[in-house]
Amino acid sequence: EPPDDVVRDDAEHHAEDEPHAVLRGEQQPGERAEYKRYRKELEDMGPVNMLALGEYDDEKQRYDLLASQLEDLQDTRSTLLDMVEEYDNRSRTQFLETFNAINEKFKETFKEVFEQGGDAEIQLTNPDDPLESGVEIAVQMPGKRMRNIHLLSGGEKALTALTLIFAILKVKPSPFYLLDEVDAGLDESNVAKFKRMLMTYSKQAQFLVITHNKGTLIGADHYYGITMDSNEGYTKVLSVSLEQ
Known part of the structure; x- marks a missing residue:
């Protein structure tokens, strides 16, 4: 049996070596496994x-x-x-201002044309998005209920559309208008209304009207006739001024 001082020296020796043993992973199995895991991760990373x-x-x-x-x-x-x-926003504001102004003039002009009564207005198909919306015309002929313009007769449609044109003229005048046989679907009474509108608004603008209707011709300042010369094979323009 070794002396007590030898046993004590061995214990002190192991106590002094214990930290180094832990660092080298020689005495702690758990830390040795962790060391191997870290080393493998470094190896898996490959060369730097x-x-x-x-x-x-x-x-x-x-x-x-x-x-x-x-x-x-x-x-x-x-x-x-x-x-x-x-x-x-600016376009929407300007559009709505113009739209509302035309609508008011349309109602006013419609009552001027249809003296027996009635009403008309233009409507937006999508009021929430006026810039992408379509425009419909609703008309109430004298003695009838309000309905879409597509449900009117041909003459009523034509005269209502002309009324809208003259309403636009009031809001945004143009110096010149070309109307191509717009009176073709009008009967005699509606032709008289159309002629009355032309006589009224011709004081503000110039109208060039292409027509085959004799009722529309009455009251014009100038006539221009286009005729084909069958012998010579070309067209001729004949003009007559009622002021001369």
Whole structure:
């Protein structure tokens, strides 16, 4: 049996070596397994790429450039969207102002043309989005209920459409109008109404009317006739001024 001092020396020796044993993974099985796991992870990573830092700097510069360009594009897009919204709001306001003004003049002119009564108005098919909306004409002929213009007779449609044209003339006058056989579907009484409108509004604008209706010709300032010369094979223009 060794002396007590030898046993004590061995204990002290092992106590001094214990930290080193833990660091080397020689005495702790759990830490040894963890050490092996970390070492395997390092091995799985493969060799270190010494050019990685340089490649990172290149990619970072490219990323910063693209990020800056993207930010510029987003700012430009935001500016354009704001401009579009501003123009849409302005267009919507101007459209509704003009639409309402024409609608009021349309009602007024309709009552002037149809002296027996009746009413008419233009309506938006989609009031929530007027810029993308269609426009319909609703008409109430004297003694009848309000209905869409498509349900009217041919003569009523033509005269109502002409009434709308003259209503637009009141809101946004034009110096010149060309009407091509717009009276073709009108009966004698409606031709008289059409002629009365022409006589009234011809003081504000010039009307060139193409017609085969004798009732429309009455009251015109000038006549221009187009005829074919069958012998010579070309057309001739004949003009007559009632002022002469």
